[in-house]
Amino acid sequence: MTAESPSRLPLSRLRDWLTSLVATPITAGIIACLLLGAGAAFAFQIDRISRDEKLQQTTVQAQVLASGIAAPLAFDDSATLQEYLGALHADPQILAVAAYDAQGGFVGGYAVAPAKLPRKGQIGEPVISARELTVTVPVVQGDTQLGSVYLRVGLDSWSRRATRYVGIAAIVMMAALLIVVLGASYASLHEAHNQLQQETASRMQAEEALRQSQKMEALGQLTGGVAHDFNNLLMVASGALDLMDRTDDPTKLERLKAGIRHAVDRGAKLTQQLLTFSRRSPLKPEVIDLGHRIRGMDALLDRLQTDGIQIELDLPAGLWPVEVDPSELEVAILNIAINARDAMPGGGTIVISAVNQSGNEGADDMVRVAISDSGTGIAPEILNRIFEPFYTTKGVGHGTGLGLSQVYGFARASGGDVEVRSEVGKGTLISLLLPRSHGEPERAAVMPAVVQASARRRILLVEDDNTVAGMVGDMLSAIGYDHERAVSGDAAMRRLERNPDFSMVLSDMIMPGQLSGIDLVRQISQRWPTMPAILMTGYSEAASTARNEGIRLVTKPFTIQTLSAQIDSILVH
Amino acid sequence: MDDVRPPSPARTLRRTLTAPVVLCCVLALLMSQDAPATAQQPASLEQAVKASFLFKFAPFVSWPAAAQPQGGPFNICLRGEDPFGATLDEVVRGQRISGRSVSVRRLGDNGNLGGCQMLFAGRSTATSYAPFAEIDGQPILTVSDQKSGVDGAMIQFVMQNGRVRFQIDSTAARANGLTISSKLLGMAVSVDRR
Ligand SMILES: Nc1ncnc2c1ncn2[C@@H]1O[C@H](COP(=O)(O)OP(=O)(O)O)[C@@H](O)[C@H]1O
Numbered sequence: 001m002t003a004e005s006p007s008r009l010p011l012s013r014l015r016d017w018l019t020s021l022v023a024t025p026i027t028a029g030i031i032a033c034l035l036l037g038a039g040a041a042f043a044f045q046i047d048r049i050s051r052d053e054k055l056q057q058t059t060v061q062a063q064v065l066a067s068g069i070a071a072p073l074a075f076d077d078s079a080t081l082q083e084y085l086g087a088l089h090a091d092p093q094i095l096a097v098a099a100y101d102a103q104g105g106f107v108g109g110y111a112v113a114p115a116k117l118p119r120k121g122q123i124g125e126p127v128i129s130a131r132e133l134t135v136t137v138p139v140v141q142g143d144t145q146l147g148s149v150y151l152r153v154g155l156d157s158w159s160r161r162a163t164r165y166v167g168i169a170a171i172v173m174m175a176a177l178l179i180v181v182l183g184a185s186y187a188s189l190h191e192a193h194n195q196l197q198q199e200t201a202s203r204m205q206a207e208e209a210l211r212q213s214q215k216m217e218a219l220g221q222l223t224g225g226v227a228h229d230f231n232n233l234l235m236v237a238s239g240a241l242d243l244m245d246r247t248d249d250p251t252k253l254e255r256l257k258a259g260i261r262h263a264v265d266r267g268a269k270l271t272q273q274l275l276t277f278s279r280r281s282p283l284k285p286e287v288i289d290l291g292h293r294i295r296g297m298d299a300l301l302d303r304l305q306t307d308g309i310q311i312e313l314d315l316p317a318g319l320w321p322v323e324v325d326p327s328e329l330e331v332a333i334l335n336i337a338i339n340a341r342d343a344m345p346g347g348g349t350i351v352i353s354a355v356n357q358s359g360n361e362g363a364d365d366m367v368r369v370a371i372s373d374s375g376t377g378i379a380p381e382i383l384n385r386i387f388e389p390f391y392t393t394k395g396v397g398h399g400t401g402l403g404l405s406q407v408y409g410f411a412r413a414s415g416g417d418v419e420v421r422s423e424v425g426k427g428t429l430i431s432l433l434l435p436r437s438h439g440e441p442e443r444a445a446v447m448p449a450v451v452q453a454s455a456r457r458r459i460l461l462v463e464d465d466n467t468v469a470g471m472v473g474d475m476l477s478a479i480g481y482d483h484e485r486a487v488s489g490d491a492a493m494r495r496l497e498r499n500p501d502f503s504m505v506l507s508d509m510i511m512p513g514q515l516s517g518i519d520l521v522r523q524i525s526q527r528w529p530t531m532p533a534i535l536m537t538g539y540s541e542a543a544s545t546a547r548n549e550g551i552r553l554v555t556k557p558f559t560i561q562t563l564s565a566q567i568d569s570i571l572v573h
Numbered sequence: 574m575d576d577v578r579p580p581s582p583a584r585t586l587r588r589t590l591t592a593p594v595v596l597c598c599v600l601a602l603l604m605s606q607d608a609p610a611t612a613q614q615p616a617s618l619e620q621a622v623k624a625s626f627l628f629k630f631a632p633f634v635s636w637p638a639a640a641q642p643q644g645g646p647f648n649i650c651l652r653g654e655d656p657f658g659a660t661l662d663e664v665v666r667g668q669r670i671s672g673r674s675v676s677v678r679r680l681g682d683n684g685n686l687g688g689c690q691m692l693f694a695g696r697s698t699a700t701s702y703a704p705f706a707e708i709d710g711q712p713i714l715t716v717s718d719q720k721s722g723v724d725g726a727m728i729q730f731v732m733q734n735g736r737v738r739f740q741i742d743s744t745a746a747r748a749n750g751l752t753i754s755s756k757l758l759g760m761a762v763s764v765d766r767r
């Protein structure tokens with residue numbers, strides 16, 4: 001994506017250069033002129049060749065005549081001679097013909113006025129003038145010269161010859177004209193194309209920004225719910241901790257611990273989904289399993305389940321895979337679901353269902369994702385406006401009118417469509433129709449088991465936060481590694497310089513002091529190239545920088561399973 | 574080219590000796606040489622034409638290669654009376670046949686035929702005059718004049734409408750290994766008439 005293959009580079013540059021060269025009206029004009037010049041040279045050449053041919057032809061004609069009249073000339077048979085010569089009258093191009101005896105005396109012949117015959121016969125070089133051609137050939141029998149033949153033929157005049165080339169000239173002129181016109185239009189087209197490309201680029205940027213803001217917009221609709229949710233989770237956790245102080249009953253303690261565990265898991269999952277959802281990602285269609293994907297949105301959809309709103313999922317197994325951008329799909333479903341919630345101020349049930357829809361009679365196979373509510377419904381007169389951007393019936397601060405326009409844009413971009421069925425007072429059903437893909441959906445990795453350490457190794461843990469350091473340290477011990485903690489990147493460097501007796505380094509990303517996590521990993525890979533390092537990080541721009549540099553990451557919050565698998569893959573492989 | 578026959582000449586339309594070519598020839602001859610006494614007579618015009626024809630037969634006839642000794646001249650031999658005199662010498666002067674110079678040899682009534690390519694037999698008063706007797710298959714083109722009463726030549730001058738023409742016996746010529754061009758045959762008033 002980033003680097004074009006080097007062999008294509010000079011070629012495409014050459015093509016660009018040629019294109020820009022051709023794309024000027026001046027070049028087109030030059031080409032046209034060259035074409036005209038070539039045409040003229042061609043005509044001239046043809047003219048010369050045809051003259052040479054005419055000369056040859058005339059010489060042969062004279063030779064044939066000479067051979068024929070050899071005997072009549074030798075034996076004074078002037079009647080036969082005249083017959084031979086007279087036969088040439090039939091050729092209108094012949095202006096004069098005559099036979100002379102060995103002494104050069106005139107024997108017979110004729111001339112068409114104004115041409116005149118020479119009085120004495122003489123052998124000489126052919127003479128070509130603009131309008132006529134004269135050849136003289138000897139009359140030879142055996143090798144005795146008996147006389148000579150004089151033949152003069154008319155050539156086509158310049159104007160007549162020119163008319164012969166009028167056809168060619170016309171074609172050449174047309175071609176030249178065509179080149180000029182095409183060149184000019186191509187040039188303007190090229191310019192327009194460049195403009196269009198720039199426009200497209202800037203529009204694509206704008207679109208990306210729009211998509212991002214649409215996401216944040218949808219997320220914004222959830223914020224109230226998120227805060228509320230976290231509050232509940234925290235309440236569960238702190239309440240359980242309070243209760244734990246007051247009891248020694250191991251079964252009760254166990255239950256409370258499980259409650260806390262559950263609340264924390266939900267919180268982590270929610271944060272993870274929010275982060276993933278709001279991540280700025282390029283539009284990238286993937287083959288996905290709709291059921292799996294929509295079920296994976298549970299933490300987000302749960303935010304809508306307030307004030308008497310229920311969400312039901314009806315996602316049968318065996319749904320065909322579809323090829324769409326997953327995060328756009330999530331935004332679209334969220335947008336439709338938010339509208340459904342808004343349409344049911346008194347509470348109700350939102351049903352998200354999906355079915356395969358076989359295409360018959362040439363239609364394509366589709367998967368239909370339908371989201372229904374039992375809300376206010378949409379009035380028929382505004383039905384054809386709801387997909388317009390910024391069309392909203394909700395008050396200021398409540399609606400933006402961008403939700404359904406995103407839904408529509410997503411459906412069309414995926415090769416699908418949106419259908420709306422609504423009855424005022426009864427409810428609304430909005431269906432996303434997505435074309436079936438014949439690819440294999442990428443399965444999300446199954447949660448791996450804890451990979452126990454294969455040998456006792458020492459790991460340098462770099463982490464400023466005591467709680468986190470303690471927790472991660474406990475994880476490492478549980479997996480079976482020894483560890484030593486450093487409180488910052490600078491401290492870690494000092495420790496390593498004293499003695500780099502560690503199998504690897506596990507470091508936080510953002511820490512006080514001179515060295516950040518990334519800096520630390522870079523320095524380690526320079527000083528001790530064989531020592532591996534893993535960065536622990538939440539989602540941030542720095543993380544993607546690190547990933548691009550090939551630095552290994554574990555994303556916070558992580559489980560002991562993930563951590564053990566990462567360390568194992570580095571130390572063992 | 575030799576087998577291209579001219580489109581059958583209309584012999585009936587042949588005109589008399591007014592053709593300017595012959596006049597030109599003769600006038601040129603008259604002016605360019607010391608005309609012999611006989612040249613003033615009308616017969617000399619006829620003889621001049623015959624002399625010219627005699628020489629011009631050669632290019633239209635091909636001799637077998639064996640009959641053409643390298644380097645030697647092309648010999649036109651005369652037997653019996655010489656009707657041409659200096660005219661013939663004049664005609665052949667400076668000419669070449671098959672790259673060889675041309676000479677005229679006057680043999681008298683029965684001189685040796687060795688080296689002759691052509692033999693013209695004029696009249697003779699000798700009773701035992703048989704000019705072509707010892708040719709006997711040798712490649713020698715024989716020519717005579719009907720007027721002189723010598724028979725048996727391959728080519729014989731005849732007068733037709735006051736013009737000099739000739740008859741050809743191509744069978745005899747072929748029997749002696751000579752090939753006469755069809756062009757020349759086309760000029761003859763008759764071919765192979767016996
Ligand atoms: N499920 C629904 N029930 C009733 N009206 C709806 C429903 N979904 C969309 N609408 C109507 O369509 C309009 C446009 O929706 P949307 O584009 O999502 O913008 P917004 O939700 O910000 O108003 C809404 O203002 C509402 O009037």
Ligand SMILES: [Mg+2]
Nearest residue numbers: 335339403404
């Ligand atoms: Mg909306």
